[in-house]
Amino acid sequence: MIVYLMRRIGQSLVAIMVMATLVFLGVYAIGNPVDVLINPEATQSEIAATIARLGLDKPLWQQFLIFVKSALQGDLGNSFVYGRPAVDIILERFPATMELALVALTLSVVIGVPLGVYAGLKPESIGGRSVMAGSILGFSLPNFWQGMLLILIFAVLLGWLPAGGRGETVQVLGMRVSFLTWDGLQHLLLPALNLALFKMSLVIRLARANTREVVTQDYVKFARAKGLSTRRVVLVHVLKNIMIPVVTILGLELGSMVAFAIVTETVFAWPGMGKLLIDSIKLLDRPLIVAYLMLTVLIIVTINLVVDVLYSFLDPRIRLSEVKG
């Protein structure tokens, strides 16, 4: 186990290093870093001072060491627009994105699993077929288009829910969250549903495929033969066995949800990290872009690591084959 853990942590560190190097090369080596890192509105003396402070007059490898050193200390430069450390600004927006991603994840499981199990139990019924057709649409329609349709239907035509923003928030453990107020919940529902739709389709397909496999197994036949009610067979015997793959895949998908939140946040004007990234790209606020990328890479790599390790606890075959391989 320890060998596996060390290996996996090593791989994650390599991934972070490689991405950091690529981001560094992208900013420092392609084009002139003076243009990239220094505010275009800075005066001549400010430029000279910043060049000296960032060490831009030094050779590339020394600059790389400086970049790594300050990144390790949590310093990724000051934002041009806000004039404050970029990392701080992103961390302020982090709870909004995480709240959105977690609520979306919950929605995709709570709605996706029952639909998938239903479609797996009755694959030939009209209901089962329409669930599958719906999941194909969830896969194929671009995320932003689904979001626009949701706004058009629920905010413009029906007028039930607000079209954007975060609504009223409350302070919990030092973070502002929306889901505890009625107004906030209303604002949260559409963006969370938008972010959830793609994953929901994935969950439906996974749950359906696994249900179809599980219902033919001997233990399900035995449970039926014992005279258990269909309800008990489905809720206990089938559900338990399909949840392992669903939970694993979803864990890995949480990282991509943080990335896809960029689209949802832009469509719904949700004040999270993703909207901040798009705004920063438009305003050419490069330190913020670099900080967003490094933090997101860190988040995704960490999530992947945690899910892999947890999974190997649940299923010893994984870690054994990894150590051998």
Next chain:
Amino acid sequence: MTGEILATGGESAAPLRRTKADSPLKRILAAFFEDRLAVIGLVVFVLIAAFAVIGPWIVPQNPYDLAQLDIMDGGLPPGETSFSTGGTYWLGTDEQGRDMLSAIAYGLRISLLVAFVSLGCAITIGVTLGVVASYFGGRIDSLIMRVVDLQLSFPAILIALILLALLGRGVDKVILALVIVQWAYYARTVRSSAIVETRKDYIDAARCLALSHRRIMFRHLLPNCVPPLIVVATVQIAQAISLEATLSFLGVGVPITEPSLGLLIANGYDYLLSGRYWVSIFPGIALVATIVAINLVGDRLRDVLNPRLQK
């Protein structure tokens, strides 16, 4: 040539369903056309592609030639007649009096161009690296696959955004970003099927004939890895169209002078809330129809070409 490829590929597996057709290609095509939805998908896609190719010669105006636009015609709903030319705007106009039907024809061209050019480049790079990795194995293999694994552990949209944030907007830059995002899928697909093929006798035979590595890889090995590649390519082309639209919608993709469907939708987004739905909805429908049509074809191809489902 294609018949030959599919002939060797089909040897190990029994046909999907016995039909009168003799060659595996004919058999696969027959199986494909059995599914009504897939045929509809194919027909819709061919129509859309044809509209994109000949569009500029049949639509009423060039939407980016300012001399042809009339500000008087701005914001007309679908079916209204033009004040200047007397022609009908079947899908309405945007703020500048641009005919949406014409704008969609031009936008579709850019969307499909970006998707297919990036598909071609990504397949070339991915397939070459995948075949090389599986054929030589060892260090080359683990190096290439490490890069593939690393890249696939990050969401495609994030990688594309990083690149475009650094490079700026432009059709060529979007294509580059899509190539970089997509090659890894092809490399992984080809490698996984080529690694099985490399162990077979005909590759040993080819090696014994002292053929060059290049000839063995691309004339003997590669043709036997084509079926899964076709499936992945149809899925990826839909993904590419969707990703390009998303990037352009976010304002980091194609430039304003060459709007794709995604950018047209973004431009109309502001008017959507005020009720001028047509500026955004019609390009959206064109986009969705394209993607769904390709996915329907891809779904069927996956069933037809998957040896595990053949009984």
